[in-house]
Amino acid sequence: MIIHGLVAVALLGAVTHQTLAAWASADARPGSFIGRFRSVPSASFANAVVVLYAASTLLGGIVYLYFRVDVRPEFERAGHWHVLGFFDLKEHFAAIGLALLPAYLVCWRRPHADEPAQTRTALTSILAFIVWWSFLTGHVANNIMGFGS
Amino acid sequence: MTSSDRFGRFAFAFGPTFAVLYVVAVAKDWALFTVFPSLGIVLAGTHHSRDVADPAMGFLAPAMYWYGWAATAALGAAMFGVVAALLAGRWTQAIWPGWVWVIPALSMIACVYLTMPWFRL
Numbered sequence: 001m002i003i004h005g006l007v008a009v010a011l012l013g014a015v016t017h018q019t020l021a022a023w024a025s026a027d028a029r030p031g032s033f034i035g036r037f038r039s040v041p042s043a044s045f046a047n048a049v050v051v052l053y054a055a056s057t058l059l060g061g062i063v064y065l066y067f068r069v070d071v072r073p074e075f076e077r078a079g080h081w082h083v084l085g086f087f088d089l090k091e092h093f094a095a096i097g098l099a100l101l102p103a104y105l106v107c108w109r110r111p112h113a114d115e116p117a118q119t120r121t122a123l124t125s126i127l128a129f130i131v132w133w134s135f136l137t138g139h140v141a142n143n144i145m146g147f148g149s
Numbered sequence: 150m151t152s153s154d155r156f157g158r159f160a161f162a163f164g165p166t167f168a169v170l171y172v173v174a175v176a177k178d179w180a181l182f183t184v185f186p187s188l189g190i191v192l193a194g195t196h197h198s199r200d201v202a203d204p205a206m207g208f209l210a211p212a213m214y215w216y217g218w219a220a221t222a223a224l225g226a227a228m229f230g231v232v233a234a235l236l237a238g239r240w241t242q243a244i245w246p247g248w249v250w251v252i253p254a255l256s257m258i259a260c261v262y263l264t265m266p267w268f269r270l
Contacts, residue, residue, distance in 0.1 A: 069187045084267055089264050092175065093257055095218070095219045099171075103163070103249050106157045119247055122254075
């Protein structure tokens with residue numbers, strides 16, 4: 001669980017930086033914060049994002065077995081139905097995001113003129129949304145019995 | 150035609166197809182296999198706890214479908230992706246590349262709709 005969380009933190013940083021850099025204005029002054037932020041080659045994050053996303057999903061898939069047997073019944077007894085709904089969404093989104101990784105990698109590794117930057121930016125943004133959703137939902141699910149009990 | 154072109158076509162077909170098939174698998178409950186983690190067994194196809202245990206004892210054998218739904222979608226998407234990879238480039242060039250993110254985004258909205266019952270409890 002802790003390794004899953006640590007991998008998720010690294011993934012969160014990589015995909016967030018890449019997404020913000022992809023959205024940032026191209027005409028930012030070179031010395032400005034945005035300019036320096038954008039000067040980091042975003043494509044260099046792509047391999048890291050793919051490896052971290054796959055690792056995080058694999059670890060999440062393993063932890064999910066214990067969640068289903070030991071944790072979810074406690075949530076059901078406590079009536080945390082919203083948390084279970086958000087957690088189900090996390091699993092759905094994570095699976096869809098995993099399937100998008102090949103297209104995401106193709107977009108960043110060999111951008112073609114006929115594949116507009118909009119596609120690359122949108123794919124990266126969807127992955128960033130999924131990663132943020134999964135991180136926050138997983139974090140709340142991990143802690144909620146402490147909050148609520 | 151290079152292998153990277155083929156992989157590109159596979160990737161652009163696989164992602165959106167997976168997203169659509171995943172939603173269909175969840176909506177129709179088409180899991181390629183069902184995992185019963187407390188029993189340590191995996192059964193082919195979709196099985197509900199009431200099928201393997203007395204309904205009153207169902208909580209002892211919780212069933213997990215997520216792995217099976219993902220496997221169903223991955224299998225179908227892989228087949229579609231291989232077909233797309235084998236097609237000549239001119240057949241696929243006319244397809245708007247934006248579908249690769251629009252379809253998954255719509256599928257995520259469909260997942261929200263399918264999850265709504267949790268929020269009505």
